[in-house]
Amino acid sequence: MTLSTTRRVSAPQILDRCRELVRPALVESVGRLHPWHAETAAFSLGWRGT
Structure with a gap:
């Protein structure tokens, strides 16, 4: 694999x-x-509302 064939993936x-x-x-x-x-x-992870 060379740099020209690798796929760039965003953060x-x-x-x-x-x-x-x-x-x-x-x-x-x-x-x-x-x-x-x-x-x-669950609340801290954003799985539940207030």
Whole structure:
């Protein structure tokens, strides 16, 4: 592979892909927390409104 054949990927694309890969495990982990802590974590992660 040479530089001329590599595809440039933007930072937002990389972050979107990372989010996509990490979210299932994160949702599962937060789901195992005590309900109070799970609610706080979900709010902090932007999964719940005010």
